[in-house]
Amino acid sequence: MVKSKLLLSQCLLWIAFLSCLTACTQQVRSLSAADQRLPNEAKQNIADAEDAVLIAQSRVQDAQNQLEQIQAKHIKFQQSPPKLGPALQVAGQLYSAQVSFAQLELEYATTNLALSRARLSLVYAQTSMRYDIAVYDLAPLNLAVKATQKRLLKLRKDKKLAQSKMKEITEQWWTAYQALAKSSGTQGFWVHEFQN
Amino acid sequence: MNNINFYKSANKPKNNYTNKPKNKYIMLINLALYLALYLGLAACSSLPKDALDPPMTETLKQKITKARNAIIETRRTLARATGSTYVQELKIRLAELLSDEARAHYQVARAREGISNKSLQVPQVKTLKQQAVTLYQEFLKDYPQSDLRPRALYNMGQEYRELGDYDNMRKSFEQIASEHAQHPLSNEALLILGGDYFDRGKLDEAATRFAKITAGPIHKVSGLANYKLAWVKVNQDQCAEAIKAFEQGIVLSHQWLSAQSNSRDLEGSQYDVRREALVDMVYCYSKERSDKGAVEYFKGLAYDRGPLVAALEKLSRRYIILERNEGLRDVSRALLDLGPDHQRRREDTENLHSAIKKLKDYKTVGEDVARITATFNRVMRSTRLTPSEKSSILIRFERLSRDLATSAQASLEKRLGTKTWAAQSSDVLQLEHAYARYLETFGSRAVIKALVSSEQNIKLQTQLNQSQEGSNKQDQADKSESEGFDINQNILDILGNLSVVYSRSGKDYLAAQRFYERASRLKDSEGSEDAYQAVLHFQKALSAGDKTRGELVISRALLRRAASVLLTKSLSKEQGPKVRYAIALTYYEEGRLAKAIEYLTAVATEYPSTVQGDSALMLVLDALKQQSAYDELVNTGRRFLKLGMSSALKPRIKSLVAQAEQLALDELALEASGVDGGDVSAELIDLAQNSTGSLAERALLNAFVAAQSEADFEAMKKVAALIQSGHPKSSQLVGVYSSLARSAAEQLYIDEALNSYKQAAQLSPNRSAQLKAAAAELSYKVGDINQALTYLEEATKDAKSDERIFALYTRLLIDHRDSNQAWTALQKLKDRSSPSIAAGIGYLQVLRKSFDEAEETVQSVIEAGEEVDPYSRALGLYALAEVNTHFLKEFTPGDSTDELAEWVTLMELAEQSYLRVVRTGQSKWGSAALNRLAALSEFTSSKIVSFKPPSELSASNKARFADGFKQRAKLLQNQKTQSLKACQELGLLRGLFPSPVRQCLNKQLMNNAEVPPSQMTARSKSGALTVAQADRSALARNPNDIKAAVRLGQALLKAQEPQLARLSLAQALQGGGAEVHNLYGIACAKSGDYEGAISGFGKAAVSGLSAGIDNARKLLKTNLSVPQINELTKGVWKVSISGGETW
The missing domain is CATH 1.20.58 (Methane Monooxygenase Hydroxylase; Chain G, domain 1)
Structure with a gap:
């Protein structure tokens, strides 16, 4: 008797645990923007949210490409440094700053994508609830959106700082370049740029 | 395993071959058998022999035998055929067979001797031919009229010819030609005769014979005859005639061949002289005719390419000999175009080259x-x-x-x-x-x-x-x-x-390609000049704008390659900027802006104040603009302004930089909008502090807007202060302070709001009145009636005051000041042509019993119609109703039906006037009108029965009159009751309890028109408010956030701020529900605004909230003098929602 009770309680505990797990990781089913059950306004909202995800994805791709390009240039610079004389150090700093900024851009784009996806889930859930298609707990979805948004805003600030720093180094670089032009010449720069 | 065992254990097989043979004969027999076997096999396996062809002589000998047999048979047949119709044919045939046999003998001899030039001695041939000739002679003699005579003569002629008897031959052929001119064999005979004469050098004779053929109808030998005639003419040095004859030869040959069914087989035969004529006429042609058109001429005559090429080749040789270069050039061209690949074509190329060089054409x-x-x-x-x-x-x-x-x-x-x-x-x-x-x-x-x-x-x-001998x-x-x-x-x-x-003809793209190609082939520095020219030409080609997409891509790529070659060398002062600029430009034109910006900046930095440097700079700025990188554009522009540029360019750059600054600012401000905007006010402030003039001002204004969108009041204050200090003359300051005031009011920073309104009003005389009115409204909302009236008084003094201000002022005076105070205040404004003022004054005139003036005063309210605000309209109509009532009361009808009727009319007018007030929907004046209507009804009901019927009426009419008035009196009484009831219902059913309603509830009729004013307790606290900050910010962002408004109201009530709570809860009334109304009532009650409180409680009570019912009853009973309220509301107010806060 005691044993069976213990077994029963264990079973119940497991059921409860699994239910919680399910609740915590609720999967929001997507809705189609052409779903006939929905009015036009709801369809528009869904379509807008989906568009935002696509745009965000495209921006991630752009950021990725940009980062790869800059990294390739940086590697080339490191492997065969150009003959820039005293301007070499500044050039190196500029490349490093560009790489850092590109990485930050990528992170920003990725976070933006995450935010778009979170918003999309929220739109699906809200629309489903509104039109009695499904039932969801909106609170965690809202939290997820807010948290990602907060992270995004922070990254924006970081970007601004990084941009400001890059601006400084860029000015230093062009000052050094100008000095180079007046002294030993800039052939090193041009040869390096157009070497295979 | 068994097998293995078996093998292991098996005995060795016996070797039979070690045994000696028993018998040597047996051995021999065996050997023989083997041999036979071998031979048999060899025989069987050998390949069958080929069946070889018989030798030629054997074949020909067979021919002889056949001919011989045929001759014998023909002779036999001939013997039997004497007198028959075919005997002539047989004789001719016999002669031909003899000739055939002779031919076969000749061929045998030839085959035996081999083909050689020496003549053959074959006696059989002569014998047979002579026999044939004899036969022909006999035939001709025997059959002078035979149709076969031409054939006989022709054959005989041929035999003579082959026998070498040319005289007889000629005779025979001449005979045919003369006796049988129309016969086909005549032409052949003439041909042979002509050839004979030709061979003997008798050209005229030959020509005559040939001409006879050519003059006749077309025949298989017509072409040949013309050809031979042409040769006669050639030999006679008559080239012009010869050319005609050759032409005819070609034409007639072609015509005749085309008409034959087996033309293919006949092509190239002796009758087809087209090729020979074409080739042979070359000599005469070259002699007689001009070079011009030679090729076309021969092309026109040639039936096929082969003869044409042959003729042209001959013509080419002629022209070489004659040194006629034009012809040689044309013919060489034709041969190169048409001729087969042959050694001669190489010569033709040499000829062509030579001719062209000599002609310099x-x-x-x-x-x-x-x-x-x-x-x-x-x-x-x-x-x-x-x-x-x-x-x-x-x-x-x-x-x-x-x-x-x-x-x-x-x-x-x-x-x-x-x-x-x-x-x-x-x-x-x-x-x-x-x-x-x-x-x-x-x-x-x-x-x-x-x-x-x-x-x-x-x-x-x-x-x-050379190592061998004889190199x-x-x-x-x-x-x-x-x-x-x-x-x-x-x-x-x-x-x-x-x-x-290419360069000279302006084809820069092509020139550039070739320069580039040359540079690529040359080593190292030798190709520099070409690479440079390639760059310049590519650049020129790109700027022309007429290239296809592919050409553009190639041009740019090759330009960069050519330039990259140059970059590794030291460039001259002139070349350096051009080459580098050209490279950078290609990236710009391709839209690869990031690279373009980098390289163009390098060019502009390295070569300031040059053509390339200036152009590069403009392109850099344009590229940055395309990328919307305004910050970078500003930095770059400023850098170059310091660095230096052409003086003509400076103003443009400055203008661009200024524009970019504005755009950067706009971009930053736009960043703040949208759902992920974020707070950019700090950045804008930073930008403002680093800028001057209108840019700084705009930056601060945008910062203010950004802070406002974030509902960050502190930031708004800070920015406003910065604008005030930095740009005190800014035209936007008024707006800033107005916005600040509104935002403060939304977040219940009352002092801040009033202060901001004040500042705004000071800054803007034009809008001072409106701003003061806004401040007054805010003061009123927090219960500070005095302050509100002070603001309004100031506002109304302003010439720019509008009707809204007057309406508010009038309302506050009427509602919260006694009639004398109101009168004093409004009198100052009586000349302002305001319907609201007029309504107020009209009402006060009524209270002062100046009914005539009142009637006149309220006309403007009536005339304004719906344009006046509802309160003032209701007030004016109420005043007018009172005036009408007064006139009714003043009027005592005489003994006249008309006057009585007039009295009734006046009564009805007065009644309708009150009802018009009710219809405005204004609860205060509507309820007052209902109460006064009840009073009027009471008066008129008692008055009407006191009227005596006019004396002019008959008795019955008098009785009827009296009856009618009695009835009317009853109706009026009823009207009184109904009016009172309607007035009560305003409260009981709609929860509205202004003073007249309360009197109705007490069944008290107003004995004059005055509705007493109400009071409120002003807010006593001051200083910064720290309660419920989050809810206030939320309300600032979204004033329709009911939940936030309610939470804030509750918090403020707890914090002993009933006036502010009232303000907050007022925002939540619409859509808030019974509980909100109840809370609002509590806040109003605590503020001393019992009118507001009872309105809140009343609505909550009507909705069924238990606390609302209790609170309403309590207030009405204790503070608003309706002691019977419980009884009145029993059965009317039913609890449907339990709970709520009690007052």
Whole structure:
């Protein structure tokens, strides 16, 4: 008797645990923007949210490409440094700053994508609830959106700082370049740029 | 296993062959058998022998036998056929058979002796032929009229001819020609006769004979006759006639052949003289006719390419001999176009080259070089050529092509000069074509490689030959030819020439390509100038704007390649900026802005105040603008303004930088909008502090807007202060302070709000009145009636006050001040033509019993109609109703039906006037009107029964009159009751309890028009409010956030701020529900605003909230003098929602 009770309680505990797990990781089913059950306004909202995800994805791709390009240039610079004389150090700093900024851009784009996806889930859930298609707990979805948004805003600030720093180094670089032009010449720069 | 065991254990087999034979005979027999077997096998396995053809002699001998047999049989038949119709035919046939046999004998002898030039002695031939001749002679004698005579004569003639008896032959043939001129064999006879005369040199005779044939109808020998006639004329040196005869020969041959069913078989036969005539007429043609049109002429006559080529080849040789270069040129061209690949074509190329050079005619040099190179390509395809032969051919053809092209260029330069040439001039196009074909043919690496390897072969072969005795002449020739020949240099020269030609004719793209190609072929520094020219020309080509997409891509890529070659070398002062700018420009034009910006900036930095530097700078700024990188644009612009540029450019750059600053600011401000905007006010402030003038001001304004969108009041205050201090004359300050005030009011920073309104009003005299009115409204909302009225008084003094201000002022005075105070205040404004003021004054005049003035005063309210605000309208109508009532009461009708009727009319007018007030929906004045209507009804009901019927009426009418009035009195009483009830219901059913309603509830009729004013307790606390900050911010962002408003109201009530709570809860009333109304009631009650409180409680009570019911009853009973409220509301107010806060 005691044993069976213990077994029963264990079973119940497991059921409860699994239910919680399910609740915590609720999967929001997507809705189609052409779903006939929905009015036009709801369809528009869904379509807008989906568009935002696509745009965000495209921006991630752009950021990725940009980062790869800059990294390739940086590697080339490191492997065969150009003959820039005293301007070499500044050039190196500029490349490093560009790489850092590109990485930050990528992170920003990725976070933006995450935010778009979170918003999309929220739109699906809200629309489903509104039109009695499904039932969801909106609170965690809202939290997820807010948290990602907060992270995004922070990254924006970081970007601004990084941009400001890059601006400084860029000015230093062009000052050094100008000095180079007046002294030993800039052939090193041009040869390096157009070497295979 | 068993098997293995078996093998192991098996006995060795016996070797039978070690045993000796028992019998040696048996051995022999065996040997024989083997031999027989072998032979048999050999025989069986051998291949069958071929059946060989019999030897020619055997075949011919068989022919002889056949002929012989045929002759015998014919003779036998002839013997039997005497007198028959076919005997003549038989005789002719016999003679022919004899001739056939003779022929066969001859052929046998020939086959036996072999084909040689010496004549053969064959006696059988002579015998047989003579027999045949005899037969013919007999025939002719025996059958003088026979149809077969021509045949007999012809055959006889042939026999004589073959026998060498030419005299008889001639006789025979002449006889046919004369006696049987129409017979077909006559023409053949004439042909032979003509040929005979020709051979004997008797040309006229021959011509006569031939002419007879040609004059007749077309015949198989017509063409041949013309051909032979032509030759007669040739020999007679009559070339013109000869040409005609040759032409006729061709034409008639062709006609005759076309008519034959087996024309294919006949082509090339002796009757087909088309080819021979065409070729043979060349001599006369070249003598008689001009060079011009020769090729077309022969083309017109030739039936096929073969004869044409043969004729042209002959013509070519003639022209060489005659040194007629025009003809030679044309014929050589035709041969190169038409002729098969043959050794002669190489000669033709030489001829063409020679002719053109001598004529100095380079009009179609492109096509000519194309011919030469095409011939070269065809020749080189031959698999029979040795490497040295190939090399030799290459050298030869290369030289010819090059020489023609360069000579053409020299000629053109002499004629047109060396500056600019017309791009579409045919001479120029031809020259370009010539060079292009040359390069295409000889410029390929494969050709050069083949040449190099073949040169090596030549050298090797020459060495080998020299080591042996008797060196080969050809090898020597090849060697000497190839010595000094440098194809690479030649190609470079031609490339250079072509580049120059393209350049002169303005074809920059093509010139650039060739310059680039030349630079690529040259090593190291030698190619620099070409690379430079390539860059310049590509640049020019790109700027022309007429290139296809593909050409643009190629141009840019090649320009960069050419330039990159130059970059590794030290460039001159002139070249450096041009080359670098050109590279950078290609990226800009391709839209690769990031790279373009980098390189253009480098150019502009390195070469300031130059053409390239200035252009680069403008492009950098444009590229940054395209990317919307305004910050960077500003930085770059400023950097270059410091660095230096052309003076003409400076103002433009400054303007661009200023524009970019504005755009950067706008972008930053726009960032704040949208759902992920974030707070950019700090950045904007930063920007403002780093800027000056209008930009800084705009930045601060945008910062203010950004802070406002974030509902960050502190930031708004800070920015407003910055604007005030930095830009005190800013025209936007008024808006800033107004917005600040509104935002403060929304977040219940009352003092801040009032202060901001004040400041705004000070800054803007134009809007001072409105701003003060807004401040007054806010003061009123927090219960500070005095302050509100003070603001309004100031506002109304302003000439720019509007009706809204007057309406508010009037309302506050009427609602919260006694009639004397109100009168004093409103009198000052009586001349302002305001319906609201008029309504107020009219009402007060009524209270002062100045009914006539009142009537006049409220006319403007009536006239304004719906344009006046509802409160003022209701007030004015109420005043008018009172006036009407007064006039009614003042009017005592006399003894007259009319006057009585007038009295009734006045009564009804007064009643309607009150009802009009009710219909305005204004609860205060509506309820007052209902109460006063009840009072009026009471008065009129008692008055009406006191009227005596007019004396002028008859008795019955009088009675009826009295009855009617009694009835009317009852109705009026009823009206009184109904009015009171309606008035009560305003409260009981709608929860509205202004003073008149309360009197109605007490069943008290208002004995005058006055509705007493109400009071409120002003807010006593001051200073910063710290309660419920989050809810206040939320309300600032979204004023419709009901939940936030309610939470805030509750928090404020707890914090002993009932006035502010009232303000907050007022926002939540619409849509808030019974509980909100109840809370609002509590806040109003605590503020001393019992009118507001009862309105809140009343609505909550009507909704069924238990606390609302209790609170309403309590207030009405204790503070608002309705002691019977419980009884009145029993059964009306039913609890449907339990709970709520009690007051």
